[in-house]
Amino acid sequence: MTTPADWSPDNRDRADRFIAAYPERRSAVMPLLYIAAMEHGYISDDAMAEVAALTGLTAAQVQSVATFYTMYKRQNVGKYLISVCTSISCFLLGADEVLAAVESETDTPDGETSPDDLFSVEHVECIGACGGATAVQVNYELVEGVTPQKAEQLCRWLRDASPDPVLGDEMQALFGGRRSFDWGPKETEGATVPVPAWGPLGSAREAR
Amino acid sequence: MNDVILTSRMEAFPSDSNTLERYRASGGYLALADALRDMSPEDVAAEVKASNIRGRGGANFPAGVKWGFLAPSEPHYLVVNADESEPGTFKDRQLLERDPHQLVEGVALAAYALGVRHAFIYVRGEYPKPARRILRAVEEARAAGFLGDDILGSGFSLDVTVHLGAGAYICGEETALLNSLEGHRGEPRIKPPFPALEGLYASPTIVNNVETISNIPWIVANGGLAYAAVGPETSAGTRMFSLSGHVQKPGNYEIVMGMTWREFIYEVGGGIRDDNELKCWIPGGASAPWFMPDQLDTPVTIDDVAGNGSMLGSGAVVVMDETTNVVAAAHRIVKFFAHESCGQCTPCREGTTWLEAMLWRILTGSGRPMDLDMLLDVSDNISPGLRWPPAQTTICPLGPSAVSPIRSIMTHFRDEVEAMIPSQEEAPVG
Numbered sequence: 001m002t003t004p005a006d007w008s009p010d011n012r013d014r015a016d017r018f019i020a021a022y023p024e025r026r027s028a029v030m031p032l033l034y035i036a037a038m039e040h041g042y043i044s045d046d047a048m049a050e051v052a053a054l055t056g057l058t059a060a061q062v063q064s065v066a067t068f069y070t071m072y073k074r075q076n077v078g079k080y081l082i083s084v085c086t087s088i089s090c091f092l093l094g095a096d097e098v099l100a101a102v103e104s105e106t107d108t109p110d111g112e113t114s115p116d117d118l119f120s121v122e123h124v125e126c127i128g129a130c131g132g133a134t135a136v137q138v139n140y141e142l143v144e145g146v147t148p149q150k151a152e153q154l155c156r157w158l159r160d161a162s163p164d165p166v167l168g169d170e171m172q173a174l175f176g177g178r179r180s181f182d183w184g185p186k187e188t189e190g191a192t193v194p195v196p197a198w199g200p201l202g203s204a205r206e207a208r
Numbered sequence: 209m210n211d212v213i214l215t216s217r218m219e220a221f222p223s224d225s226n227t228l229e230r231y232r233a234s235g236g237y238l239a240l241a242d243a244l245r246d247m248s249p250e251d252v253a254a255e256v257k258a259s260n261i262r263g264r265g266g267a268n269f270p271a272g273v274k275w276g277f278l279a280p281s282e283p284h285y286l287v288v289n290a291d292e293s294e295p296g297t298f299k300d301r302q303l304l305e306r307d308p309h310q311l312v313e314g315v316a317l318a319a320y321a322l323g324v325r326h327a328f329i330y331v332r333g334e335y336p337k338p339a340r341r342i343l344r345a346v347e348e349a350r351a352a353g354f355l356g357d358d359i360l361g362s363g364f365s366l367d368v369t370v371h372l373g374a375g376a377y378i379c380g381e382e383t384a385l386l387n388s389l390e391g392h393r394g395e396p397r398i399k400p401p402f403p404a405l406e407g408l409y410a411s412p413t414i415v416n417n418v419e420t421i422s423n424i425p426w427i428v429a430n431g432g433l434a435y436a437a438v439g440p441e442t443s444a445g446t447r448m449f450s451l452s453g454h455v456q457k458p459g460n461y462e463i464v465m466g467m468t469w470r471e472f473i474y475e476v477g478g479g480i481r482d483d484n485e486l487k488c489w490i491p492g493g494a495s496a497p498w499f500m501p502d503q504l505d506t507p508v509t510i511d512d513v514a515g516n517g518s519m520l521g522s523g524a525v526v527v528m529d530e531t532t533n534v535v536a537a538a539h540r541i542v543k544f545f546a547h548e549s550c551g552q553c554t555p556c557r558e559g560t561t562w563l564e565a566m567l568w569r570i571l572t573g574s575g576r577p578m579d580l581d582m583l584l585d586v587s588d589n590i591s592p593g594l595r596w597p598p599a600q601t602t603i604c605p606l607g608p609s610a611v612s613p614i615r616s617i618m619t620h621f622r623d624e625v626e627a628m629i630p631s632q633e634e635a636p637v638g
Contacts, residue, residue: 021369023326023409026391030374055391068393068550069374071333087295088494089452089526091540125377125544126295126494127334130452130524131459140336168337180450181302181460184222187337196336198372199343204336 004039004050011035014202015054029055029065033072034201038193042073070124071140071196078113078120080158080166081194082106083137084151086123089130094148098134099123101148105155118159120194131180139191141168145177165190165197165205213426213438213446214419215462218306226341228348231309237354239429240316244362247428252321256424258432260444265289265380265417266493266522268510272432277404278322279412286319286327287408287415289385290342293332293377295494295544296524299448299460300418304331304338307422308345312368314424316354319366322414326367330385333373343370377548381604382415383407384550395550396604419448439464443509453489453527454481463508470504473527484529488620492521494541495609497596498616517596534621535628538613539567545610556607559590563610575629584618587611 003012018031032054036047048062055062066072084090084099099121103109106119113120129135132144136151138158146154154175157163163170167190172179189204191197197204217234218225231237243252257272278284288311292300303311311329319327329346331339346368349355357365371389373379379388383397386408407413423445427435436444443465449472452458456478463476473479473489480486488498491508497518499506506512513520528537546560563586566579584594591598591608594615598608617625 024390027371027389029391030388031372033374034372057391064393065391069333069376071373071375086540087544088490088537088540089296092453092526092528092532092537124334124375125547126293126297128292128298128301128332130296130298130450130526133452133458137334140334142337178458180298180452180458181306182218182222184218184306185224185226187340189340191336196333196339196372198336198339201372204340 003054007035007039007050010202011039014200018200019054026055026057029057029062031201033062033066034195037072037195038201038203042076073194076113076117077194078117079194080118081120081122081139082155083122083124083127083140085125085127085129085133085135087126087130089126090133090135093133095134097148098136098146098151101151102136102155105152119155129180132176132178138171139166139194140196141166141171141191143168143171143176144179146175147177150175150177165192165208167207211446211464212462214303214307214310214422214448215460217310218302225306226308226345228309228345228352231307235429236309236425237313239425240313240354241360243317243320243428244360244364249321249323252317252428255428255432256318256321259423259427259435260432260441261420261423261427261435262443262510263417264419264447264523266294266495268520271416271420274404274416275322275414277402278414279405281412282323283326283411284322284324285408285411285413286315286322286324287382287385287389287413288315288327288329288418288421289380289382289415290329290331290335290338290418291373291380291385292335292418292522293380294522294524295541296450296452296490296526297493297522298450298452299523301335301338302460303418303422303448304335305341308342309349310425311342311418311422312345312349312355314421315368316349316359316366317424317428318414318416318421320364324414325365326369328369328371328389328408330371330373330379330389332379333375336372339370339372346370376550377544378550378604378606381606384604385415386413393550395552398603440466440507440509442511447523449523449525451477451525451527453525454484454529454532455479455527456481465507465509467508468505469499469508472508472525473504477527480527480529482529484531487528487530487532488534488616489528490524490526492519493524494526494544495519495605495612496521497612498620500620514597519597534617535567535571535625538617539564539571541613542567542610545606549606553602553607555590555601556610559586559607560610562586563614570625570628573628573630577629577632579629580618580622580625583614587614
């Protein structure tokens with residue numbers, strides 16, 4: 001149960017802190033899978049073996065967990081993961097057309113990654129932004145009230161401006177419309193990789 | 209009496225309602241300090257019981273009664289369910305982003321009342337920003353002495369772990385959430401035993417929704433009876449409604465329950481877009497049977513909605529106007545449940561998949577007359593009798609939830625479904 005030697009020192013430290021945050025080691029399997037995804041770019045077989053060694057589980061047990069959740073990607077993911085919500089509320093307000101615009105502008109079909117590894121495109125089930133339909137996430141950072149035209153502009157901007165980190169407030173200002181609610185204060189952290197940008201996971205970065 | 213409880217701070221101080229400074233400057237953590245100094249854990253639990261607050265996650269079970277089921281054996285755990293995923297629901301996201309300390313204080317008060325030393329906040333994976341906000345609040349509260357060891361010199365200690373999910377609606381079901389938190393697949397457990405007897409790590413556990421716990425500071429500060437006095441007797445308190453679909457003003461609205469649906473949709477929600485006619489609406493999340501315009505004068509209370517054959521559920525209201533293809537809408541909802549079925553129970557795993565396939569067949573012009581009865585037959589195998597509240601052949605209610613939109617369109621819009629099925633003469637041979 002040691003952290004993989006080839007993980008970055010930051011990620012090894014994060015792994016130790018996650019394991020310490022739960023009464024039982026096994027509970028850390030979910031955050032550790034996110035760290036492994038950051039190390040490998042996706043949840044590879046090696047990644048699952050490493051998480052198994054850390055948690056005292058078998059690789060098969062880790063695989064059973066990793067394959068249960070949609071956000072653990074088992075294949076390479078592009079620099080920008082574009083997720084278009086097509087559940088009921090977004091569907092009622094034209095989400096299918098937004099998805100089609102994203103597929104067309106990125107030349108990447110739903111569920112696939114562009115050959116240059118710049119974009120991955122997916123439709124997703126409800127992401128809790130129904131008052132701001134159609135809702136889109138880029139590397140899990142949210143933009144609400146997206147139209148097909150704005151979606152095309154968003155894709156072009158990702159290609160041309162290469163934002164790093166991806167900031168929800170910035171995307172909302174440039175390409176968003178109606179929001180589910182007033183977002184309140186400016187959010188200064190965003191995503192640097194297609195893994196949820198959440199403090200302990202280390203993928204969040206302050207605004208440029 | 210305040211009309212608004214949960215959203216008052218974010219309304220008054222939109223630029224910094226999420227910070228510890230603003231929370232304390234507007235009375236935050238005083239309820240915790242007072243409770244730790246002057247009240248026993250039993251006193252706090254008694255206030256919550258007296259408030260009559262019913263759980264805001266979807267089941268609407270009285271929170272104080274749920275707390276009363278907690279078995280005495282130690283340790284106890286408290287888990288906040290922030291895995292908000294019911295299509296149409298986005299209220300907890302606002303509470304997490306805009307007033308996270310209100311939740312943290314609620315966690316501390318609930319943990320004190322329940323004898324909990326370690327609490328968990330399970331945030332869905334698609335909510336990194338809300339997770340960042342709640343984590344910052346936990347860290348600020350710990351640094352300020354409102355969490356951690358010997359809180360405010362009371363001898364009460366509490367550790368809080370924020371956990372991030374990874375994309376699975378079913379983890380909003382409380383026993384699936386506990387399995388997920390333990391590092392297993394997020395598959396629901398057979399109940400009983402209920403979590404209050406055997407929950408996280410097989411220890412007595414209370415799982416409460418974000419909105420439920422966010423109300424606790426107000427309840428403790430003002431007294432349970434004051435909370436119970438807000439709104440109708442059996443739907444006490446304010447409630448966060450998420451309004452979406454074909455309305456002029458979608459959004460979250462914190463309202464006192466008891467107004468009519470007509471008032472809610474046409475006054476609060478500004479009416480239907482483009483002055484269109486209302487066709488139907490979902491009163492409580494994708495799992496709920498649909499309401500028709502002749503139910504507009506039904507009061508928006510938990511019991512009135514249940515008495516009219518649906519449920520207030522998670523407070524997610526999805527409005528559909530006259531232009532809506534209801535078969536396409538039902539298909540989209542059934543597709544959701546087919547995708548989110550955990551796969552444990554055959555009727556749900558196979559049934560939701562076949563329901564989706566049949567609806568797609570009908571939508572794309574390849575439906576057969578026999579599909580109408582088959583839709584109902586498959587539904588009946590998931591939820592025998594197709595009655596309300598639903599019976600189930602499954603461990604959890606996800607399967608029966610997929611039956612709600614089928615029942616709704618076959619009851620109210622059967623003619624529209626039939627019209628999409630080619631007549632036998634036109635049907636291609638072979």
